Amino acid sequence: MSVTSLLNRFKSASANPTPSESLALSQLAPSILNLTITDSPEQWALYESLLLSTLRTGDDTSARLILQRLSDRFGNDNARIMALQGIYDEATATNNAQLEEVLKNYGDVLKDDPTNIPVAKRRITLLHHLSKKSEAISALATLVDLNPTDAESWSQLAQYYFELSMYSQAIFSLEEVLLILPNAYNIHARLGEINYVAAEAIGNSAGKEVVEKLEASLKWYLRSVELCDGYLRGYYGIKTVTAKLLESKISASHRTIPEEKVNKLNSAATVQLHDIVTGSEKGKKGFAGYDLAEVAAAKELLETTP
């Protein structure tokens, strides 16, 4: 197989691969490592993806070899190689003491060169993993102060805030992502989710604040399906939020979207979800590529709420 076809296999894998998927990718290691090195960008991208897959499946010998070749080519002081080396160290560490050691290394590297963004990001994830959440957040805040146009940092920051139930901060961070990537429909849906969770967190009352949050959530979801037809997560969210808006006793004065429209949106989302679920189950054309877990969840939602 050629480098391009192999690389396409890695690209078509999902962002969070299942163990069997990872194993299949990791088993490509011998055929990739036996290819002659042509020094093309594609080949090195392939090496990087393969490194992550082999580390996921515990094939440390292959990972070591890949890392060796990468650092032979780009040098040990390359920022990206340092981060990959760090990932390898983290993956092969067996206890927390070793992880602390890796963390210390990251700190030393960053002291010499505070602009080493890949290593800074590794350090933040490791801090978070070691349950030093506030430290991770403050490190990430310094990073976005250094570079406020990095969408990845902002969305990670939103995730960390969300985990700590700091919803308004999470929403702020995701809005920053939208300023960078205005058409990121998944971020729109995520904003809907966070607004919904924030509304839930306020309590079960039907106060003005709750309605505001629910309607904001609905609008973000609507925008996500406006940007991406057939976005399952968006329709799922629309259905859930509209159901919530319909069931609670909300006085008309709190609403900005009239009840009939909410009703219509609810039925429209139900129809769309139904289409997606049946289409995906029957393997119809145009319904490929849905996450099976998401389809199952949508099916369950359709069964529980008519």
Next chain:
Amino acid sequence: MCPSGPIFSGFEIVLDYYVLRVVQSPASIYGQRHTKLHNDEPPNAYNLHRLRFNLPPFFLPRLPILPPPTMAQVVGQQILRDPALFYWILFPITIVMILTGVLRHYATLLLQSAPKPLEAKAIREQKNYLHGINLRTNANQIPLSSFTSRKNYLVQAFQAGNFLKDPDAKNKPPANPMSDPNGMDAMMNMMKGNMMMIVPQTVIMGWINAFFSGFVIMKLPFPLTIRFKSMLQSGVMTRDMDVRWVSSLSWYFLCLFGLRPVFTFILGNDNAADQTMAQVQQMNPQANTQQLFGPGQDPAKMYLAEAENLEVMVQHEFVLDGIEDRILARI
């Protein structure tokens, strides 16, 4: 068909219509110098041409006996060319040009120093500036309240110069770009690139001028207008020669500008062999360098301008307004 001396004299006038033909082997130029006319030779255009290129007398240009042109007929020009012209001029020039291109590519790769990574403060200065631009262009993506709070914050911070690399330099005039070490580095790189272009070109052009100047080496298979004469016949100063004839120096120029597909084929897409590519890159330095603020630009002033741009933004149309109607209309 091989007339001797006296016949020529009758054709001296026609020479300009029939054009010099160059049929001798170029190898002869390496031999003895022929600077004198024969005793019985009348000085005419042929002889002078022969002397100019140091050609021995036995390589007298051959001239077919043609009737003199009448006013009514258009003269088709015929030049008999020695096939050796192809092997000894056209071919060598092309090969040398290709080889120089390849060599230049590798020499440029060797000479180029990697761009120095920016300092943290410089990155911060640039990225926060971009942040302001992002906010301005994508303002409609976020709610009005979020936009206003961000705007107020950024305008205040931009005006106070919070993101500047060195806040003290705010009121000073911009530093001389020559004294900026980063600017010096960039200039040094540019000069190296330019030298890589200029030196080989000078050498090759000198070589061609010394050895091959004045040869007509090929005929284009299509007619051209008179404007192309200076482009295609540099080095051959014959007023009435058809534009289709290409001289060796012109062939050099055609190679210089037209070999890009060949280099792309040999060296890949982003090669440094072709000089037109380098010129394009010099035109927009922002495209391939990470320097947002060029040397000589004052970041403090740019920040102030951006703060003003943000301040005057009054129109805000949140994309989520009325989205439910848009979706309902679509379904």
